[in-house]
Amino acid sequence: MGDEKMGIFKSSEQKQQEKNDRTEKFLKSHGITGLDPQTYSHVRELMSDNNWSAFDHIGAVFSDSTHRSIIDDLDMLTKQNWILMQQNSKIIEELQKNNK
Numbered sequence: 001m002g003d004e005k006m007g008i009f010k011s012s013e014q015k016q017q018e019k020n021d022r023t024e025k026f027l028k029s030h031g032i033t034g035l036d037p038q039t040y041s042h043v044r045e046l047m048s049d050n051n052w053s054a055f056d057h058i059g060a061v062f063s064d065s066t067h068r069s070i071i072d073d074l075d076m077l078t079k080q081n082w083i084l085m086q087q088n089s090k091i092i093e094e095l096q097k098n099n100k
Contacts, residue, residue, distance in 0.1 A: 023047055030082040035089050043085075 010018075023044050027033065035043065 019044060019048065030079075030086075032082060032086045032089065034093065035085075036092060039085070039089060 023040070026047060027035065027043065
């Protein structure tokens with residue numbers, strides 16, 4: 001075995017690249033591209049939260065109409081936040097262009 005790494009062990013660079021790939025895929029699926037580095041970092045922190053994937057699929061857990069309504073409202077607010085994030089990113093980009 002020596003210095004060779006087994007396939008199940010990944011370097012920190014490989015793990016980092018996988019996180020970046022997941023983040024990019026997620027952002028593209030929400031129509032968001034070209035985020036500034038600070039905002040991108042915040043999105044990655046949010047996505048690395050252990051509760052993120054649970055929230056993303058929580059609707060399947062609740063079946064009664066009251067809970068379903070709450071989940072639908074939360075989903076709508078989440079989508080609105082992604083839209084606002086995209087719009088803010090575009091505004092920042094335009095402001096940076098105008099300040100040059």
